Amino acid sequence: MKKDRGKSIRHSRKHSLPMPVQPKQPVFKQTIVPAATSSAADQLLQRAREHHVAGQLAEAEALYLQVLQTSPNHPVALHLLGVLACQVGNGTVALELVDRAILVNSGDADTHCTRGNALHVLQRYEDAAESYSRAILLKPDHAEAYNNRGGALHALGRHEEALECYDRAILLQPNYAESHNNRGTALQSLKRNREAIESFDRAIALRPNYAETYFNRGNTLQAMGSYLEAIANYDRAIQLKPHYAEAYNNRGSALHTLEQYQAELESCDKALSLNPNYADAHSNRGNALQLLRQYEASIESYDKAILLKPDFADAYYNRGNVQLILKQYKAALESYDKVLLFHPNYEYMQGMRLHLRRFLCDWENISDERRQLEAAIKRNETVAIPFAILAMIDSPQLQRQVAEIYVRDKALKHPPLAAIPRRPKSKKIRIGYYSADYFSHATSYLMAELFEQHDRNQFEIMGFSFSPDTVDEMSQRVSKAMDRFVDVRMMPDREVAELSRKLEVDIAVDLKGFTRDCRPGIFAERAAPIQVSYLGYPGTMSAEYIDYLIADATLIPENSRKYYSEKIVYLPDSYQVNDSLRAISDRSFVRAEEGLPESAFVYCCFNSLYKITPEVFDIWMRILGRVEGSVLWLLEENPWAGDNLRKEAARRGIAPERLVFAKLLPSPEHLARHRLADLFLDTLPYNAHTTASDALWAGLPLLTRMGKTFAGRVAASLLRAMNLPELVVTTEAEYEEMAVELARDRDRLQALRQRMQENRQSAPLFNCQKFTRHLESAYRTMIERDYAGLPPEHLYIK
Secondary structure: OEOOOOOOOOEOOOOOOEOOOOOOOOOEOOOOOOOOOOOHHHHHHHHHHHHHHOOOHHHHHHHHHHHHHHOOOOHHHHHHHHHHHHHOOOHHHHHHHHHHHHHHOOOOHHHHHHHHHHHHHOOOHHHHHHHHHHHHHHOOOOHHHHHHHHHHHHHOOOHHHHHHHHHHHHHHOOOOHHHHHHHHHHHHHOOOHHHHHHHHHHHHHHOOOOHHHHHHHHHHHHHOOOHHHHHHHHHHHHHHOOOOHHHHHHHHHHHHHOOOHHHHHHHHHHHHHHOOOOHHHHHHHHHHHHHOOOHHHHHHHHHHHHHHOOOOHHHHHHHHHHHHHOOOHHHHHHHHHHHHHHOOOOOOHHHHHHHHHHHHOOOOOHHHHHHHHHHHHHOOOOOOOHHHHOOOOOOHHHHHHHHHHHHHHOOOOOOOOOOOOOOOOOOOEEEEEEEOOOOOOHHHHHHHHHHHHOOOOOEEEEEEEOOOOOOOHHHHHHHHHOOEEEEOOOOOHHHHHHHHHHOOOOEEEEOOOOOOOOOHHHHHOOOOOEEEEOOOOOOOOOOOOOOEEEEEOOOOOHHHHHHOOOEEEEEOOOOOOOOOOOOOOOOOOOHHHHOOOOOOOEEEEOOOHHHOOHHHHHHHHHHHHHOOOOEEEEEOOOHHHHHHHHHHHHHOOOOHHHEEEEOOOOHHHHHHHHHHOOEEEOOOOOOOOHHHHHHHHHOOOEEEEOOOOOOOOHHHHHHHHOOOHHHEEOOHHHHHHHHHHHHHOHHHHHHHHHHHHHHHHHOHHHOHHHHHHHHHHHHHHHHHHHHOOOOOOOEEOO
16 A cells, blocks of 8 residues: 655735645555465465565565566556556556556456556546546456546546545445545545544544544644644644644644744754755745744745645745845845746735835836736735735725625634623723834834833833844934833744733734735734734725724825725824934935936935826926926835836936936934935825925925825825825826926915924924824723723724
8 A cells, every 4th residue: 555645735925814724635545465376486476475464575575576577467466566666656567567457357356446546646537537437347246446536536626526436436335445535535534624634634533543643634724713622633643743734734734824934944844854855844944043033044945845846836935925025126036936937826926026016116017917907906906915906996886895805805714802891991001002113214203202101100011022133323212201011023923922811911903904014813813901003004904803093184084984894083183293303314315416407496305216107206206307407316226226217217218317316324314314305205105104294304305195995095184184185186197287286386385384393393293292192082081982882983083
C-alpha cells in the first residue's frame, strides 16, 4: 500500500489569514496477491511476496526479476513488480509491467486495479478511474478498486462521486481504515467538516497509529477554525511518523493563524530539515519572516520556493508584497505579473497590481484596467483590498462594497471571544489607542499633543503598540504621554483583545483601519464594549465590530451616511487632530539648492505619487502650459515614477525639466522648505491629508477639489477649519482657473498667505486643546449611551 505524502497548507499575506486548507490526497491501496505454491518460480514468488509484505522492497524486486528471467511473461511476477514500482513512485515502469501482465491475463481484476494505481502515480486520473472501473466490472466486490477509484475522482475534483466510491468500499469492507480516511478527505472538500471528523475518528478507531489520518484530521480542524486542536493532531501525526514534513508545515500554518510567527518559523524550519526541496514550506517560512519584519530573509525564502516550483503563484504574490513594502516597485510588479501569468484570477491581485502601478506612475491602459476593476467589484469579486482603491475610485458606494467583500472574506475563522459583561460605571473613562505608528510617522505627528492634552481627571489613556521596534524622539514622546503603554507586537490578536478586557478598556480606538500593518482581528475579537475607527483609514470598514467612525459634516454629508456601516461622530470643525507644537526648522532654504528657478511660480504637491491620476496630471500640465515659466515640485519617492512623469509631461507638450523632484527630508526641514513654493495643488480622488496639514501649518496655500468620498474631502475639511473655504472647489474647471488666477494675481496670493498666518493661531484647525475637548465629549456621549443600554447612534458634538 502506498501512503500518499499529502498536500501542505499554504497561506498568504496579509492581510493575513491562511489560504483555504487543502486536504491530503486520498490513500490508495496496493494489493499484493498470494503466489501459487508448486513450481520453482512459484516458490520464488512466495519468498518475494514475504519480503514485499515485510517492506524489504529491494530483496522482493530481485526475486521477482529472477522469476521473469525464466518466465518473462509471468503475470503474477509482472503484476507484483508493478505494485512495487507504484510504491516507490515509479508510475511509468509500473504501467509498463502491468500492461504486460494484462496481455497475458486480461481478466485479473487486481492487475487492472494496480494499473489504475500506476496511472494515479502519473497523475493521469481519468485513465486511472477507467482502470479501476474495469477492475470493478471484473470483480464487483473489489473494495480496493472502489477505494482507489474514489481517490482518482477526488483528484479530479469530483468529490460527490468519490464519496460514493468510498461508501461502496466501506459497505463491502466495513473495517477498511483507508476508505474511512479517504471518505473524510472527500467530506472536507465538500465542506462537510463535522462528518469528515467522524470519518477520521472511525479510521483512527480501526487503526490507532494511522499518522495520515491525524494529519487529515488536523487539516479539517484548521478549516473549522479549531487551530489548537489542529496543532494537537499534527503533533500526534509527527509522534507516529517523526519525519512527517507535511505535518510540520501544516502545523506552521495553524501557528500562523494564531499569530505565533516565531513558532511557525521553527515548524517550517523543521519541515525543511526533513525535506529541503519542500516549496510550500519555503513559502510559508517566508510568510512567517515577513510578519516578523525580516523582509530580506523572507524574500530569500520566497525565491527558494519559486526556484523549486516555478509556477508558485502564492510565493510570487507574497514576494511582491514584501518588495512593495521595501519600495522595490519594479521588482514587485514583476512578481505580480508572474502571479497573473500562472493564476489569472488570483484573489486581490487585480487591485494590488493596479495600486502598485500607481506608485510607478505607470499609466499605460490604466483607465481601462480601472474600469475593469470597478466592474469586478460590482460583481462582488475579491479583486481589491479596501485601501488600494481609495486613490482610484471616487465612489463611496464601491468603496463600501470592497470593504464588505474584504471583511466577509477575512472574517474570524474561529468563534470570537464571549461578549463583554456590563461593567459598573467607573470614575474614569479608559481609552485605548491601537496603532503600529507610534514613531516618526504621520499619525503620531498629528496625534502626539492629543495624548498629552487628555483630561486625566476624567480619562485614563492607554497605548497599545504594534509598531516596529523603533526608538526615536516621537516614540518616546508618545509613550510618555500615555498612562499605560503596552508593546503588543508579539501578541496574537486574541491575546491583545483579552488584555484590553483585563485592563477594562471602555473605548478601543483603531488608528489603522485597513492600512499597512493593521490588525482588525483585535477588534473582531471585541477589545472593548465600544470600538471606534479614527484617523488612519479614511473610509468605512464595513465591519459590524466597529461602532463609530469619527468624521465631520464636510467629510460625510448626511445624504452619504448610507455608504458607511458605522455610526458617524460629527465633530464641529474638522475630524483631524493637529499638533500645535510641531517643530518647523529655522533653516533658511533657497530655491537653487532644491533645483527650483528663482523667479518661477512654483506649484507643488507633496502627496505620495500613487495619488496622482492621469486626469489630475492632465489638469496640472494645462496649468503649467497657461502659466509661463511655472514649475511643478513633487516628491522624489522612486526613480521610475520620476522618469514616467517626465515622459507623461512631454506627451502633453510640457518640457520635462519643468517637473522638479524633492528629496525626502526629516519633518522639520521638510516643513521649512514649503516656504519655497507658491501654491500646493491637491489630488483627487485621494486628497492630501497629513500633507495638507503640513502645508497649512507651514503657511503654504493649498487648492483642493472636493470629491464624493471621505478620502476625497479631507483637504476641504481642513481648509474650512482654517477659515479658508474659498480654496475649496468642486469642478475641474474651477480648479484649473483658480490655480492659474492665483499665479497671475500675486497680491491675492499674498493676502491669502497673510490670512493663513493669522488664522494659524485663531482658527480651530491647529487648536489641539479645543479639539481634545470635542473628542472627549464624543467619548463621554458614547459611554453614556452604553451605560443606558442604548445602541450606537449618529452623534453631533457641539
